[in-house]
Amino acid sequence: MTRPGTFQILARDGAARRGTLETAHGTVQTPVFMPVGTQASVKSIDPRDLDEIRAQIVLGNTYHLYMRPGDELVAQMGGLHGFAAWDRPVLTDSGGFQVFSLAGLREITENGVTFRSHIDGSSHIFTPEKAIAIQQNLGSDIMMVLDECVAYGTEYDYTAKSLEMTTRWAQRCRDAHPEGQNGRLVFGIVQGGFFEDLRTRSAQQLMEIPFEGFAIGGLSVGESPDEMRQLLAHTAPLLPDQKPRYLMGVGTPMDILDGVALGVDMFDCVLPTRNARNGTLFTSFGKINIKQARFRDDPEPLDPECDCYACRTFSRAYLRHLYMARELLSYRLNTLHNLRFYLRMMEEVRDAIGQGTFEQLRARYRAAYEQSES
Numbered sequence: 001m002t003r004p005g006t007f008q009i010l011a012r013d014g015a016a017r018r019g020t021l022e023t024a025h026g027t028v029q030t031p032v033f034m035p036v037g038t039q040a041s042v043k044s045i046d047p048r049d050l051d052e053i054r055a056q057i058v059l060g061n062t063y064h065l066y067m068r069p070g071d072e073l074v075a076q077m078g079g080l081h082g083f084a085a086w087d088r089p090v091l092t093d094s095g096g097f098q099v100f101s102l103a104g105l106r107e108i109t110e111n112g113v114t115f116r117s118h119i120d121g122s123s124h125i126f127t128p129e130k131a132i133a134i135q136q137n138l139g140s141d142i143m144m145v146l147d148e149c150v151a152y153g154t155e156y157d158y159t160a161k162s163l164e165m166t167t168r169w170a171q172r173c174r175d176a177h178p179e180g181q182n183g184r185l186v187f188g189i190v191q192g193g194f195f196e197d198l199r200t201r202s203a204q205q206l207m208e209i210p211f212e213g214f215a216i217g218g219l220s221v222g223e224s225p226d227e228m229r230q231l232l233a234h235t236a237p238l239l240p241d242q243k244p245r246y247l248m249g250v251g252t253p254m255d256i257l258d259g260v261a262l263g264v265d266m267f268d269c270v271l272p273t274r275n276a277r278n279g280t281l282f283t284s285f286g287k288i289n290i291k292q293a294r295f296r297d298d299p300e301p302l303d304p305e306c307d308c309y310a311c312r313t314f315s316r317a318y319l320r321h322l323y324m325a326r327e328l329l330s331y332r333l334n335t336l337h338n339l340r341f342y343l344r345m346m347e348e349v350r351d352a353i354g355q356g357t358f359e360q361l362r363a364r365y366r367a368a369y370e371q372s373e374s
Ligand SMILES: O=c1[nH]cnc2cc3nc(NCCN4CCOCC4)[nH]c3cc12
Pocket: 093, 094, 096, 097, 147, 148, 149, 189, 216, 217, 218, 219, 220, 221, 248, 249, 250, 269, 270, 271
C-alpha cells in the first residue's frame, strides 16, 4: 500500500489538477466532493447508498460527536469506521468552526476555546491537543487543526493577531500527532480573513509546518461570491503545489467548479443534503424545487441524465407527492439524487482535466446554473 499522505498529480488543465491522495482507508481521487455526515451519518442514507452513489470520503464533525455520543464511546466502538460501518476514508473538522457557530458563551484564550454545550449548557474547553485527541478517538483519516475562523467583516488588527494564534495552535496540533503516526494525516488551515497580505502571512507560516495538506478556511462565511473568489484566487496558488488543497464548506456547483479552476482539490458542503430535505434539487438543467405544482402530474424522471436510483425508478410526480406528504422516503430519494449530482459532477471534472476539456465542462454547468441563482 502506498504511504498515506502521498499525493500524486496525474494531469493538469490550467491550474486545475487531477490527482490521488492516499489515506489509511484507501485512495481518494481528486478533485473530490465530501458528503457531510455531521453526527456519524449522512442524513437519511446508509453506507450501502454511499457506495452506490460512489462517495469516496465523508466528513464528520468533531464538536457534534464529542458532545454526543462522546468521542470515547466512538473509540470504544471501533472509531467512526466501526461505529458507522463505513470502511472508506473519513475527514473530521476540528470543532473550532462549530464552536463559534453553534455553542454558546465562548471564550478564546491562548490555551484554547472554552464554550458551553448547545445541548445541555455544560462547559467545555477545546485545546489544540484536545481537538486532535478527539479526532484520533474518532479514527479520522484526515484531521483538521484547531483554528479560529474569524467572522466576516472582522477588522484587520484582530484578524492579524488571530492568525498568529491559529499558527501556534496548528504547531501544537502537529506536535500532538507527528507526521506519519498510524497513517493518519493532519491538514493546516489558512486564515487571515479578507486581507490578502494576512492570507499570505498565514499561508507562509503554516507551510513551515509539515502538514500533509492545507485547507483554506475563513471563507463561505457570508461574503459575496466575488469576494470569495478573489480571496481564493489570491490564496490557493500560495499553497504547496504538491500537496492537496481543501476549501472548507464550499459550496454550490459553480463555487466548486470555480475552486477547481483555481487549483483546489477537496470540497465539502451541506448544500446537497440540506437542500434535499427542503425539496431543492440539483439537475443537469439547473436547480428546481420539487414542490412546484408543475411537477404534480409529470411522468418524467427528475433528471434524464442522472443515473441515481431516484431518477432511474420514479417520476417527478411521485417525488413531488412524497415531499408534499412529508414521507421519509422523500428525504432519502432527494438526498440520494443531490449527492449523486455532486459526485457525478466531480467524476466529469476528473475526466475533463484528464482530457484538457475542463473549461468546456465549466461553461456547460455555468449555462445551466447562471440564471438559477446558485
Ligand atoms: O475556517 C474554517 N475552519 C474550520 N472549519 C470551517 C468550516 C467552514 N464551513 C464554512 N462554510 C459553510 C457554509 N455553509 C454553506 C451552505 O449552507 C450552510 C453553511 N466555512 C468554513 C470555514 C472553516
